[in-house]
Amino acid sequence: MLLITGARLGALLGHRRMFLTGLAVFTGASLACGLAATTGQLIAFRFVQGAGAALMLPQVLSLIQRTFTGGSRARALGAYAAVLASGAAGGQIVGGALVEADFLGSGWRPVFLVNVPIGLLLLILGPRLLHEPADPPRPADPPRHRAEGSAVRRSGLDLPGLVLLAAAVLLFTVPLVLGQERGWPLWGWIALGMSAVLVALFAAYETRLARRGGAPLISPRVVRAPGMPLAVIRIALGMAANAGFLFAMTLHVQGGLGYSPLRAGLTFVPTAVAFGVVGLNWQRLPARWQAVAVPGGFLLAAASFAGTGLVLRGGTDGGPWLLVALTVSGAGLSFAYSPLLTRTLATVRQQDAADASGVLVTAAQLGLLTGVAVFGAVFLGATEGTVPSAGVSADALWVTCVALAGAALCGVLMSLVRRVGNLR
Structure with missing residues (x-):
C-alpha cells in the first residue's frame, strides 16, 4: 500500500533519490531479516523490507516514462517486463538452491542475505548510471490541470x-x-x-x-486517462492468474510430486523465459496482430492453465507436454501484460508519470496477493486440509486450473467489452 505514496515521493523529491533510498532500506532490511532471532523480528524486518521496495519499485516505471519517448519507451517497457520475468525465474532457482544447500545449517537465511551483496553493488552503480529527468514543460495545461x-x-x-x-x-x-x-x-x-x-x-x-x-x-x-480503469483491472487479473498458477503448481510439485526446492524452481524456467522473450519482441509482430495481443494472451493463458491441469491429472509428472503448457502460459501472460502496460502508459501525460506508475504497480502487486490468496484457497480447499498424495494433489490442481482458466477468460471478455465500447 506504500507503492502509490512511494511514487508520489519520487515526484516530490526526485525519482533517482527515492530509488536509491528505497534500495538502501531494502538492502539493510534484507540483512536484518537474514539475522533475525525470532519470528516477531522477522515479521518486523519484512515490513521494513516491503517499505523499501515500495520506495524503489515505482521509480523504475516513472524514470522510463519520463526519460524515453516513442519507440524507445516501448522497448524500455518491454525490457522492464522481461526483467521481471527473468528475476522471477532467477529467484525461484537461486532460492531453491540456497534452501537445499543449507550452508552451515543456515536454512532459509541465505534467501534474504543474498540480497545484500546485490544491493550494495547497485548502490555503488546507481549514482553513476541513473540520471534525474528534467521536469517536462506544462504550457498546454488547462486551468484545472494546472490547479x-x-x-x-x-x-x-x-x-x-x-x-x-x-x-x-x-x-x-x-x-x-x-x-x-x-x-x-x-x-x-x-x-x-x-x-x-x-x-x-x-x-x-x-x-x-x-x-x-x-x-x-x-x-x-x-x-x-483513456482505458486506465479497465487496464488496472486487467493487469490485476493477469497478475492474479500468474501468482495463483505459480503458487498452486509449487504446492503440487513439492507436496504432491515430492520435488526438491531446486527442482521445483527449475520447473518454472520455461514460463519465465517465454514471458521475457515475448516481452522483448511483441512489438516486432505485424500491427494487426499487436491489436489483438492482449485478448489473445489471455486466451493462450486460459488454454495453458487447462492444459497443465490435464497433463498432470492422475499424479504424473506431465512429461514433455508440461514443458509445452508452461511455455505457452508464460507467452500468454506476457502478451496479456506487456502490450497493456505499454499502451496504458502511452495515454498518460509525462506530468502524471509518478501517479500512473504507482497505480499500475499497486494493481499488479494487489493482483499477485489476491491470486495467491484466492487460488491458493481453492487448491487447499480441494485437498480438504490433508497432506495430499500425488493423485489427490493432481485433482486439486485440476480444480484450481479450471478456476484459473475461467479468470483468464474474463480478461478476454474485458477486451471484447472495450472493443465494443470503442466502436460505439
Whole structure:
C-alpha cells in the first residue's frame, strides 16, 4: 500500500533519490531479516523490507516514462517486463538452491542475505548510471490541470487517503489468506463487507479532496486517462492468474510430486523465459496482430492453465507436454501484460508519470496477493486440509486450473467489452 505514496515521493523529491533510498532500506532490511532471532523480528524486518521496495519499485516505471519517448519507451517497457520475468525465474532457482544447500545449517537465511551483496553493488552503480529527468514543460495545461499539479506540489502526501485504502485492502486480504485455514469464520465475511464500505468511503473522500484543490492519493486525472480503469483491472487479473498458477503448481510439485526446492524452481524456467522473450519482441509482430495481443494472451493463458491441469491429472509428472503448457502460459501472460502496460502508459501525460506508475504497480502487486490468496484457497480447499498424495494433489490442481482458466477468460471478455465500447 506504500507503492502509490512511494511514487508520489519520487515526484516530490526526485525519482533517482527515492530509488536509491528505497534500495538502501531494502538492502539493510534484507540483512536484518537474514539475522533475525525470532519470528516477531522477522515479521518486523519484512515490513521494513516491503517499505523499501515500495520506495524503489515505482521509480523504475516513472524514470522510463519520463526519460524515453516513442519507440524507445516501448522497448524500455518491454525490457522492464522481461526483467521481471527473468528475476522471477532467477529467484525461484537461486532460492531453491540456497534452501537445499543449507550452508552451515543456515536454512532459509541465505534467501534474504543474498540480497545484500546485490544491493550494495547497485548502490555503488546507481549514482553513476541513473540520471534525474528534467521536469517536462506544462504550457498546454488547462486551468484545472494546472490547479491539480499545483495542489500536488503544495500538499505532497494524502495520508488520510492512504490510511483508508490500506485499511480496505487489509480487511480484504486477511480473510482471503486465513479464511480457508480457519473454516471461513463469520469475522472474515464481516471484514470483507467492511472492506467494501471503506473502498466507497475512500472514493468519496478522494473525489471531495480533488474538488477542493487538494492532492488525492490517486489523481482523478490519471483515473480518467483513456482505458486506465479497465487496464488496472486487467493487469490485476493477469497478475492474479500468474501468482495463483505459480503458487498452486509449487504446492503440487513439492507436496504432491515430492520435488526438491531446486527442482521445483527449475520447473518454472520455461514460463519465465517465454514471458521475457515475448516481452522483448511483441512489438516486432505485424500491427494487426499487436491489436489483438492482449485478448489473445489471455486466451493462450486460459488454454495453458487447462492444459497443465490435464497433463498432470492422475499424479504424473506431465512429461514433455508440461514443458509445452508452461511455455505457452508464460507467452500468454506476457502478451496479456506487456502490450497493456505499454499502451496504458502511452495515454498518460509525462506530468502524471509518478501517479500512473504507482497505480499500475499497486494493481499488479494487489493482483499477485489476491491470486495467491484466492487460488491458493481453492487448491487447499480441494485437498480438504490433508497432506495430499500425488493423485489427490493432481485433482486439486485440476480444480484450481479450471478456476484459473475461467479468470483468464474474463480478461478476454474485458477486451471484447472495450472493443465494443470503442466502436460505439
